[in-house]
Amino acid sequence: MSRPHLFVDISAHGFGHLAQVAPVLNALTERLPALRLTIRSGLPTAKLQTRIAAAFTHLIGSSDFGYVMHDAVSLDLPATALAYRRQHADWPAQVERDARVIAGLRPDLVFSDVAYLPLAAAALVGIPSVAMCSLNWADLFAHFFAGESWAAEIHGQMLAAYHSVESFLRLTPGMGMPELRRLRSIAPVAALGNDCREALRRQVGCATGERLVLIAFGGVSKALPIADWPPLAGVRWLIPQDWQLEHPSVVSFEGLGRPFTDLLASVDAVITKPGYGTFAEAACNGTPVLYLRRSDWPEQDALLDWLNGHARCREVSEADLLDGCLHAALEALWRQPARPVPRPSGAEEAAAALLPWLAGRGA
The missing domain is CATH 3.40.50.2000 (Glycogen Phosphorylase B;)
Known part of the structure; x- marks a missing residue:
């Protein structure tokens, strides 16, 4: 019997997306030790290994860029607009190229935080997908660029990709995301450290x-x-x-x-x-x-x-x-007085949401 295979796409726009995904993968591989992981990310392999406990195959590359930043708190919106227009200039061809990559890997499920290209590609070849994040690029794109004459088609392509998922796991805390379908809110996801x-x-x-x-x-x-x-x-x-x-x-x-x-x-x-x-x-x-x-x-x-x-x-x-x-x-x-610490049970919730496709029981 072949091992279940999960294709994971982790945005390299900062380290926050890895911080969200890693506890989920750690919880999932505890439940399913035979799971085969293929991870695509622009983050260094060593950085991924500091957070993800299980062995994985790393495909080095980024399928999203998020936003072009001047620094950690300020955006370069003209450069970001140009980058989106370039990315979507031949969107169908990009989706087809990515679909060939994903189809060649033959995963049972695609899991993205929170690039939409692999979601569109998975839909094209009939592979189920799940997205997870506290935000999505379509809502952010609309916030900044909805008034531009060129933006509607790009926004529509982004939304179509997010709408193709089996579920979008919206982390707590997170944006409201009223335009997304199949939205499911889950508890916070966070790694707990050792007090040293x-x-x-x-x-x-x-x-x-x-x-x-x-x-x-x-x-x-x-x-x-x-x-x-x-x-x-x-x-x-x-x-x-x-x-x-x-x-x-x-x-x-x-x-x-x-x-x-x-x-x-x-x-x-x-x-x-x-x-x-x-x-x-x-x-x-x-x-x-x-x-x-x-x-x-x-x-x-x-x-x-x-x-x-x-x-x-x-x-x-x-x-x-x-x-x-x-x-x-x-x-x-x-x-300030200390507060009761929140329980980060979202990783277990997300792992349970992914498990049906990987354990072979269907959606």
Whole structure:
């Protein structure tokens, strides 16, 4: 009997899509150890392996681009519009090419977060598909470009692809997505980290009473001028390695050799942008969040409403963040009472939703 085969497409628009998919795949492979995984993503194989426990075949490539970004919180809309117009200039041919790839792999099911090209391709060759995300590219496209004369055909092609799925698993928190069919809302999906705070503080040489604050913008760069910040007594910053900053108050978190979720579960706060992965994981690990709003990002309000109801959190302005004026914001954040942590049961819900096609029982 052949092994069940799942084709997974994970967007490389930041790390949040991987943070959503990985717990689902881990839950699914626990239930179905014989599952064969083929994963297409523009993320590095090593990055995928930090989150996905099971063995998989990696097809390196991106079937979506999401949005062209100036940095983690600001969009390049003219470049994004051009990219969408180029992608859809010969849409039927693109779908046919992708359909040949998917048909050649012969998966039992296509699972996408949240590219629509593999969904259209799967429909063309009669392979069932399921999408999952807290957003979809069609709603975001309509938000920014619906008024453009060239946009209606592209939006229609996007919607048709999303409408072809057996189910769209809408994560909590997430956008409303009123235009999508076969929508099913599920609980939050988040990886839970191991609390290693004492070992972590010894590793970075924290003084007694010194706090650790993680700065992470979800895989899209936004370097901050920490070297120019005024000293903030009693705080050590964990920053991305690619900032290439040597400073007595900072430590590169990649160089610590610990899983990101373990770090997130062990620090005193995280500074980030509104994004599903970090917001959900911070809330479910009980970590306070200091966030910088994104400029005109439609998913943002749903994420912020949920975070404010489930975690200690506080907004910081870009001016204060760039100037390093963070003492008052952090102290106010730490004075907030702890909240009951949400239970991230969405991974089990999603795994159960995928299982029928892979266990051979039909939809």
